[in-house]
Amino acid sequence: MRAALNALAVVAPDWLSNLVGNDWFDRYSKPVEESRLPKGTEARNVMAETIGQDGMRILEAIYDNPNTQLWLREIPAIKNLRITWTHQYWINNGQLNLRSHKDLPPAGLRSNSPYDTEARYGNKRHTTWMGYKVHLTETCDKNQVHLITNVQTTEAHLADVDQTNSIHQSLADKELLPSEHLVDAGYVDGNLLVESQQKHDLELIGPVRDNVSWQSKNPDAYDLSRFKINWKNQQAICPQGVKSTKKWTLHKDKWDNTVITIKFPRKACRECQFRHLCTRSKTEPREITLRPKDEHLAIVKRRKQQETKEWLKQYNKRAGVEGTISQGVRAFGLRSARYVGLDKVHLQHILTATAMNLVRLFAWFEGVPLAKTRVSSFAKLAPD
Numbered sequence: 001m002r003a004a005l006n007a008l009a010v011v012a013p014d015w016l017s018n019l020v021g022n023d024w025f026d027r028y029s030k031p032v033e034e035s036r037l038p039k040g041t042e043a044r045n046v047m048a049e050t051i052g053q054d055g056m057r058i059l060e061a062i063y064d065n066p067n068t069q070l071w072l073r074e075i076p077a078i079k080n081l082r083i084t085w086t087h088q089y090w091i092n093n094g095q096l097n098l099r100s101h102k103d104l105p106p107a108g109l110r111s112n113s114p115y116d117t118e119a120r121y122g123n124k125r126h127t128t129w130m131g132y133k134v135h136l137t138e139t140c141d142k143n144q145v146h147l148i149t150n151v152q153t154t155e156a157h158l159a160d161v162d163q164t165n166s167i168h169q170s171l172a173d174k175e176l177l178p179s180e181h182l183v184d185a186g187y188v189d190g191n192l193l194v195e196s197q198q199k200h201d202l203e204l205i206g207p208v209r210d211n212v213s214w215q216s217k218n219p220d221a222y223d224l225s226r227f228k229i230n231w232k233n234q235q236a237i238c239p240q241g242v243k244s245t246k247k248w249t250l251h252k253d254k255w256d257n258t259v260i261t262i263k264f265p266r267k268a269c270r271e272c273q274f275r276h277l278c279t280r281s282k283t284e285p286r287e288i289t290l291r292p293k294d295e296h297l298a299i300v301k302r303r304k305q306q307e308t309k310e311w312l313k314q315y316n317k318r319a320g321v322e323g324t325i326s327q328g329v330r331a332f333g334l335r336s337a338r339y340v341g342l343d344k345v346h347l348q349h350i351l352t353a354t355a356m357n358l359v360r361l362f363a364w365f366e367g368v369p370l371a372k373t374r375v376s377s378f379a380k381l382a383p384d
């Protein structure tokens with residue numbers, strides 16, 4: 001609202017002065033800050049509705065009044081006000097209503113800032129921010145200079161796991177694909193383990209998520225690993241020797257992964273004396289869900305691998321990129337976007353990575369050793 005008013009105040013001051021009431025100056029002259037907002041949800045909702053009505057007054061004056069000059073519709077801040085009001089409000093019987101959280105557009109479509117319309121809200125553990133996300137890839141060979149080989153910038157809401165393929169393609173285009181790519185759990189999934197190998201002859205090294213079913217937490221219960229899978233006959237056999245019912249079919253789960261759902265015979269499950277170890281459903285038979293064969297086997301293999309000391313030792317090298325991100329944030333201002341829009345922010349990220357590579361090369365030629373990960377005095381006392 002303030003962005004729209006400030007834009008109109010510059011290009012159409014007389015038109016705006018005739019439209020607004022004196023109370024608008026109290027509401028919109030100063031930046032919106034938490035400390036200036038009324039206390040309590042109810043009072044804030046009342047304020048949001050007042051702002052909504054003020055915004056509608058501007059939009060109606062520009063879009064519905066045939067006497068208003070059409071060029072006012074071309075002002076970017078007005079276009080954005082119109083989009084934002086569509087996202088945040090709805091009209092019922094002529095009455096403007098603030099949308100509830102569940103009625104808002106998805107995070108990827110929602111307009112969040114009048115100053116950068118491509119910026120999106122991102123969330124990682126306890127941190128929420130608005131803007132973009134950068135994915136850095138670097139070399140980590142022993143006794144070699146560690147250089148950043150790929151920089152990918154995305155809108156902040158996009159998942160890491162959806163970037164793995166495009167990072168690999170970008171590295172392939174530059175002929176910089178490694179034979180092993182160490183990544184954190186967010187970049188790994190069954191299909192990516194398989195595709196990386198098949199498409200790029202690359203081993204994706206990162207942990208897959210643990211099995212989170214209740215059965216996997218009880219050593220006596222029947223989790224997926226207790227079922228025999230006959231891929232050729234498209235049949236599964238449960239720990240009590242009962243065969244699954246119909247042939248399985250492929251479908252998509254809610255995360256768009258291809259999965260296979262397999263059911264067991266209702267009668268056998270109902271009469272089974274081990275049912276309490278198998279399903280918590282009162283009436284339904286046991287159902288298991290698998291990934292397609294190659295993905296399933298890759299996940300099972302990785303779950304075993306990631307328990308071993310050898311694998312963990314190999315994977316530990318990934319931690320080095322945390323130092324790179326820290327260097328980028330602390331010494332090169334990587335966390336603050338200096339420009340507006342995804343393309344320009346990406347350019348900033350590339351320039352930052354280039355500067356970091358130059359600093360690293362100078363240090364390498366000067367023989368400066370890599371800094372060791374800092375360990376607290378107390379942690380140094382820990383037994384091996």
Ligand code: SF4
Nearest residue numbers: 238264269272278286
């Ligand atoms: S409940 Fe059904 S699937 Fe589970 S062990 Fe018994 S017969 Fe097998």
